[in-house]
Amino acid sequence: MASTAALEVLTTAGRRRARRREWLAVLGRAVRTTRGAVGLSIVGVVVLIAAIGPALAPRPADAFVTRPFDNPSLAFPLGGDVLGRDVLSRTLAGGWELLLMAAVATLLGVAAGAALGVMAAYFGGFWDSLIMRVVDIVLAFPQLVFALLLVSILGPKIWLIVLAVAISHAPQVARVTRAAALDISERDYVRAAQIIGMPARKVMRREVLPNLTSVLMVELGLRLTYSILVIAGLSFLGFGLQPPAPSWGYMINENRIGLVANPWGVLAPTLLIAALTIGTNTLTDAIARASLGVGRGADDALLPGITAAGAVT
Amino acid sequence: MTSNTDDEMTGAGVTGDDDGELRLVVENLQVLRAPSRGREAVDVVDEVSFRVQPGQVLGLVGESGSGKTTMALALLGHVRRGLVIGGGRILVDGLDILGLPQGELQKLRGRRIAYVPQDPSSALNPTLKVGTQLREVLDGFEGDENARAARLTEMLAEVGLSTVPGVLDSYPHQLSGGQQQRVGLAMAFACRPQLIVLDEPTTGLDVTTQRRVLETIRDLCRSYRVAAVYISHDLAVVAEIADHVAVLYAGRLAEIGPSREVFDTPAHPYSRGLLRAIPSLAEAHVLVGMAGQPPRPGNRPPGCFFQPRCEFAIPDCERGQPPLALVSETGHGARCLRAAEVVALARTAEARTARAAAGPAAGVSLLDVRNLSATYGPKTVLADVNFVVPGRRCVAVVGMSGSGKTTLARCLVGLHPAWGGDVFFAGKPLARGIRRRTDEQLRRIQYVSQNPYASLNPRRTVGQIVEQPLAHFERLPVGERYERVVAALTAAALRESFVDLYPDQLSGGERQRVAIARALILEPDLLVCDEVTSALDVSVQAAIVELLRGLQAERGLSLIFITHNLPLVRSIADQVVVLNQGAICEAGPVAEVLHSPKHPYTAQLLADVPKLETPVGGA
């Protein structure tokens, strides 16, 4: 027997290798591709601008320092905005809240959605139906409209917006997670844990959840992109951060009328938001490819989600 | 790559006298994995040559990773994504199909060369009716509308589908597996092709359906004088249907010759190894596995590919691919420097080692199942099952799909609480579900399942996986836990170095051993094995079976071994229980039941099992 075993371990190069955490490995693989590198750098640049922007802004963001829609000059490289404030300073200071809100809303939404999805999949039966019905109800609202509804009642409060966006993410994440978790719960290694009498909570946490890493990473990326879009959209409509506080979404709206006079009031925040969302989307696509294999992308990560989303049979 | 052996190779695979026209000639076929950035071209299949005459069947045998399916598709000039045909010729009635432009090739397919797929349930389009898919093939058929309609009716009769009402209007998923495969056969034979490639067409079918489908294939091949290439991993099936056999190993032909000769007197150590690993229905042999695994494309050793695993290896074997050596005038040859010796060894009629009789059973029965019935929702899956598992004994539970055998396993280990009846374990009653069983019962009954690729958590190391049951039940210091883990791994014939590996670094056989180690760590009395070797190659299966027998002897384990493979039952079990549609139709000692079955179902099963010892042409 021993000699058979010895022969069995035919050494092929690199059979033993240290294994880091999976999410790190997937991220690493993703970033090494062109898409991943591009996505990460774009996101990095915008996050940097938003994060240290406030410290770099040459003037206070709400100070009236020049004429409305003044042309760019050395003193004011991006010119003046609708009320004569410095566009550059407002742009530098107007991003971090958007990012923070989007990040928190995403994390909350994905955490809640994942928990619901895993529970629905693992317990099945009554709990599954109940959770999925609730999911259906929340999904009956378009994300933006849901947030608008809450804002109309309680006013444009930051915590409310974050909460509203998080709640509207949870159902979609729950659906996708449920589909993946259902697949995993059927696997024999989950049965092996059940057989020795391991309690359900432990089985979910130790056996099911770790295998959802790549699905969750892709969902995080997708939801982050959507969070940014919705929150910026709310800002644009005037229901986000209230003036005079600078926020990119609101700036785009308030500077619209001076588009011909000084486009930078609109262009600067537009370019930054666009860059951010394109960056996160590209990075997410790279992550999806890295976790699924070559040649496929987030589309294939989404596809099961579609067929899962379509029919809650 | 040597090519001076062309003449020798093309001489192989052809019988001496009936040297009539050759329907299929394959010369030096090579299929490569296409080079991409950072990777060179790597050959998947190379230097494959053989010939087939009209009306004859060539069996192409190989385990997983040998390149069989690649070969099958290549015979139609088709390769999958990422592969290219690197060289060689495929002559069908003298026409080299590899030299044809795509349009011409497409006209040949379906008409002069046809393909029968392995998995008809995925090869038939789920959104088109069966009739539509059959008529499509007939578009290339000579004749007008009426001729085609007549041919369609004829085809259905030939494959035995004419008695099934509404076949043409059904969708594929409405047919059973056997019916779907017959549709596949009908599509292939429709235009009376000259060459047919069958890619494991009976895998996944139960034994009786398989027998029927094989008969149909044989009849059709004979009546149409079609040359057929039948690809399979199952040597017994090939023995039943093929006139000649070619053994594929790591993309190369290891041996080729008339099938009876190759099976009786193999000339290549690999073929010999395979034959010694195959269980036989007639006698309980010790199964001998082959250590190691076939090398993957790109990882192949210099010289003979089999040499690292070969017990006949000599230093010369590393020096380049051995040429094909003929060992008889019938065209039987093998690529081995010591082919003649291997054949001689086989000719000395060394019998396979018979299994020693099992030791005495323990007195009291370990598991006593009385009137067990189980349901899945409204459906009754098991009805009134009674049997006893004595201590230190292996009881095989045999049944085809739908017989309820997996449900039985799951009821016994507590995964399926919807059962009724009484089950006593070591004298005490066993509760239905896991929640209500005592710790002692949970520890003493363990379970190993079928799919080695799904039974281990990919996110954990082998050590963590094996340790899990131990950590759940006992609080031991780290050092002691580690020792127990290593002990369990050793019992499963795995070295200590496996502790830090992840499942995706292991082969199928190694994973099953890890699953067994995990089941052994709590030192159970009863091991329930649910089709644990069904997903493994036959040589790996042999090793696992011997491992289990060994464990049984050393530790006094009892086994419940669930399988559909009757010859395997002969080799591993002491008692056997035959399940049919949820009820036991026969039970008893293995020798008795398999030798003189009392129930017609058992007798039918035994008659339908393909046997390696069959003379060619079927019994």
Added chain:
Amino acid sequence: MTDMTAPGKIAAAPAPPRAHPLRDTLIKRLGFGVITLFCVSILVFAATQLLPGNAASAALQNTATPARLHALEVQMGLNRPAVSQYWSWLTGLFQGRLGTSIVSSTPVSTLVGGRIVNTAVLVLLAGFIGTVIGVALGMLAAARRDSVLDHVLSVTALAVTALPEFVVAMALVIFFAAVIWHLFPAVSVFPPGAAPWSDPTLLVLPVATLVIVIVPYTFRMMRAAMIDALESDYVEMATLKGLSRRRVLIFHALPNAIAPTIQVVGLNFLYLAGGVVVVEYVFNYPGLGQGLVNAVADRDIPVIQFVVLLLAAFYVLVNIATDMVSLAASPRRRLPRS
């Protein structure tokens, strides 16, 4: 069961009492849909109960004295228990009494009626055009996988799909209306009561914005679905049967890409229901979305309630329609083995 007997019968032989999975599913879904809407209506109504103060104080704002407040409350029925308020609101909806706007004191139905039509035109046009373009491009890219065209389309889709709608809208305005060219009006206002198609140039930019927003997503889903079908075993089998590439693409691959297509079309319409809000706002288009935004700004509760409920009903219906159509297109689910 096992194939014990000779060829045997098909499992689901067409015998008289046949299950109607289509009809049964439809009934089940409609039932769930009604329950969902019911719950949504409760939620919407309950949310408004969270108001600090109530509808009456919101209406009176600064002019509220305790006496006037009380009088208005009685008039609006706000002193009745919540459940009875909810019930009269709900039954009122069915009878066409959609409530009265707090802001303008006109009935909600007047305010909203014309807007519904306007938004419907926008959504239908954009949905149809966007779906057709997206599906066609997706299939083209899949059939020519890994070609230059495929790469260009895929990367473009990846970028455009990430853009916020107001960015797309602004870009179109900058290019075609205000700064670079002046081909179309930057604002799409037309007199109330006029049909949206009375001046098509007003529709071009809003529809174009919505189309640009949904095409990339549709494209990617279709490409993935088509590639999935093209790499399937049955398509390989069809090729090996000697069928022409054209036939394989159209008769074998395409029908299997229909189910995902339907899902995507449904998702597009669902997306448009929300996406239309920002676009109408940017172009000042007098539709439901703009109405909602105004109502939210004014805290005009009855209008908000009705519009949200209407959108929810739209969502539920589109979901049901999508499910039913994809069920009909999938024989495997439509005709189960018995």
